[in-house]
Amino acid sequence: MRILFIVSCLFISFFVNAQIINPKEVAKRKAQDRTNGAIDRTLDKGLDKVEEGIGNIFKKKEKPEKEEKTTKKTSSKKTENEESEETEEAEESVTNNKNNTKPASKSSSESSTSQPKSSMKSYSKFDFIPGEKVVAVEDFEQDAVGDFPAKWNTNAGGEIMTIDGQKGKWLKASDRGLFFPDFVNQLPENFTMEFDMMISEDVSQNMSGLMVFFPEISKRKPTFDANFSTDPQVGFDIHPMPDQGGSTSSAWVFDKNNEKILENTIPFSWKDGEVNRVSIWRQKTRIRLYVNETKVWDLPRAFDPTLKYSMLFNNNLFAGANFITNLRIAEGAPDTRNKLITEGKLVTRGILFDVNSDKIKPESYGVLKEIGTVLKENPAVKVKIIGHTDSDGDDAKNLDLSKRRAASVKNALSAEFGIEATRMETDGKGETQPSDPNTTPQGKANNRRVEFVKL
Incomplete structure (x- = not known):
């Protein structure tokens, strides 16, 4: 019993001493803890940003993906004068x-608002x-x-x-x-x-x-x-x-x-x-x-x-x-009027297209204008427009290309010069009717042509 009494007294003494604390000291310690905590958080944030900045210096930047170019490989031959x-x-x-x-090159201000290509x-x-x-x-x-x-x-x-x-x-x-x-x-x-x-x-x-x-x-x-x-x-x-x-x-x-x-x-x-x-x-x-x-x-x-x-x-x-x-x-000196009206057939190599495309180049305007003028002055004349290509590329694709080019010429004459679409038929022969051997660059250039046949 005596031992139990002594242990109980020690426990009560410890409990009382633990609970009796100076309030001023508590308030002071709490204020110090909060201040130190705020400082620690601020330092942590600053250090985080520094570490992030250092990491970005050595981080490899990802390049934007280039636009995918679609390439069709349907023939071992190169298409019309086009390198891979x-x-x-x-x-x-x-x-x-x-x-x-x-x-x-253009100045930075010009390049940011690039001018449209010639129409x-x-x-x-x-x-x-x-x-x-x-x-x-x-x-x-x-x-x-x-x-x-x-x-x-x-x-x-x-x-x-x-x-x-x-x-x-x-x-x-x-x-x-x-x-x-x-x-x-x-x-x-x-x-x-x-x-x-x-x-x-x-x-x-x-x-x-x-x-x-x-x-x-x-x-x-x-x-x-x-x-x-x-x-x-x-x-x-x-x-x-x-x-x-x-x-x-x-x-x-x-x-x-x-x-x-x-x-x-x-x-x-x-x-x-x-x-x-x-x-x-x-x-x-x-x-x-x-x-x-x-x-x-x-x-x-x-x-x-x-x-x-x-x-x-x-x-x-x-x-x-x-x-x-x-x-x-x-x-040669072109004689559009005589060849189309009198002879009944005009062959021109002056209507140019983008490579492998039916898009007419703007510098073809002079030729189209001359043909349009002749057709306007002879409203009873109807024509068939026939496209031709050289032998480079796939035969079937060249045939399709020649037909589309003939259609583009018809559309241009109608839209730009007011020639009625009903006066024009179109066709394409591809590479099947060469005017020159396809063995030289100038021969191929002569084969890329547009014919106008009077109907």
Whole structure:
């Protein structure tokens, strides 16, 4: 009992001592605990953000998925003059790493609101009509990137390259000098010449741009002597200066006595950062120069009919580079009215389409306008429009493509020029009726045509 009494007293003493605490000390300790807890939470949040920031520095950012490109592999043959996307991308990567040269690009404000591409309406005053028969074409598809083109010659420097955002291969003329296509010799008295052109970003000291010469053929020096400025010739200087007050073009003519009979310079519009289409049209003594949809020069007495002429390019940039591709030269003076109304059949290679597509290119406007005018002036005439392709690609797809292209031409004549749809039938022959062998680029170009047959 005595032991039990002692234990009970100790327990009561402990309990009383544990419960009797100074209230001021309790309040003080509680305040300290809350303050320390708030500080700890604040520090924890700050440290969390720091750790998160450090983690983001080393975290690999995910790239946005590229748009999937649908590719149909239904034939081992390439479609109409179209390289595979894999080849284009590989060559583009090699070229961009090698050259570090990009074509002129739009400013950031312009690129954020990119301008729409040229439409058919923008070519409403375009009266250029390509020649009837293609005699030379050049898209450099047979040449390797980094090489100078095998069918050309030069006294300067240049190479084949690809351009970011553009299809196909381009000749980059980066050094001052002459560039001559060996496959072009004497030009006929009626011919058309077309090519695509771009310029590099660096045009700060270009002084002059790309010159197109038509020298008298006996004066075309095989050694590419640049001292031919007083030889018989006709020439144009295409001088893009998009960021320096506007572009200009010069024209000059030297007669057979080596006397200058014409020289002048006028402004023209250049599309910065885009492909510009240059078109030249000779009809006997007359020559016209177009840049995109605009006629820049129209010289009625430039060529001497007693002389024979050839052509070459002169790259006269002091800085930067010119790029050209899709050179196309055709001969013949189109006579739309006579061929369609009198002869009953018109064949044109001047209605151009996007590759592997039935979409008509805007530069076809001049040809369509000429045909539309003839049909309007002869309201009783009905026609069948027949599309043709070259032999590249799958036979069945080419047949379908030719039919769709004929339908596009009918729709354009109806929508743009008011020709009644009931006056036009359409058909397509694909590659079954070639006009030329499909063994050369110019042969294939001649086979890509549209026929109008009077009914």
